[in-house]
Amino acid sequence: MKRILIADDHDAVRAGVRAVLEGRPGWEIVAEARNGKEAISCAIQAQPDVAIIDYSMPFMTGIEVAKQIRERKLVTEVLIFTMHDSVALQLQASEVGARGFVRKSDANKMLLVAVESLMHHKSYYAGKAYGENAAAEDRMECTGPSLSPRETTIVKLIAEGYSNKHISAALGVSVKTTETHRAAAMRKLNIHSTAGLVRYAVKANLIEA
Template identity: 60%
Template sequence: MKRFLIADDHEAVRSGLRAVLEQRADWEVVAEANDGSKALAAAIANQPHVAIVDFSMPRMTGVEVARRIREYRLPTEVLIFTVHNSNLLAQEAFEAGARAFVLKSDANRLLLAAVESLLAHKPFCTESCSPESNEVSTGDRDRLSPRERLVVKLIAEGYSNKRIGAILNLSVKTAEAHRAAAMRKLDIHSTAGLVRYAVRARLLEA
């Protein structure tokens, strides 16, 4: 049984999300919260597989909830659910530890796909960066060396430069250099941008 936490300060939104999720026989909403502090407490108490967290909540933002979940090393993937279509907010969410960013206006089309990606421990970003809507050409992929593609893949999977260095038997400085080279070649300027690229290029399926 896959367990879910829903955190949003609007009861109607929580009810709608619950109805969508519990259409699946093996999915269960184990907790709800109407502010960020309660959301974190519920995540600690229930350790759900996925937490769907509103970006804008009282007492603690969704991004701060994601950051604290990562700090506590909970086995919970975080989906930031928001009305704000902003690359800066997406970047902030991914850097805090969230692994999916979905607009509320896209929920009917993308929510289940986002949740399924998280259950497979793969990141997901709303509409403009979904694999179906924005493929990366072979030429774009070929700009990167095999090592650079691997570094981008690991970044998208949530690993730090230090951890990437350990996995690939590289110094932190070399891992950072590969990251910088990939960003320069792709003209990408943020972690969120690299995550979106990795999703579009299907690097996470390798």
């Protein structure tokens, strides 16, 4: 039996993904998560074969979740599931070891194929960076500043109104580490205020306007 984790902060999305997948013989939904922290905890406890992770969730992005799953050397393959068709986002997903990327709008026609590919440890990326319906290992060059997964998560949390202290507690790091990542992100983006970070987060689809 192949085991699957679904992580998304919207109940309706999780239910929709479950409906697409649970009719497949030999597949089992073993856990669901509503935010990034729950997703990591569920991945550790349930040890799924595939984790379908929403990019934009409370506490941390799907990219950060994928990065932590890889760092913990879990057997789980990660598929980033998102409403955004962003080249930069697809490249970030690939760089942290996520083998799949599918837009939510394409779930009905691509999700089963993508999960099947990941079950066999084969990559499946669909979108601007790699072409539609394409399995890919290649990377593309991307212009503009590139934030690390942790920097992106911290920018997202800042834009959501969290203080450095609360961000540090949520991510399990020191306040100094949070401040260092915050400063690095602001330097890369040439941004000098919290309001600037909020505008960037909206433009980059890290938060909703």
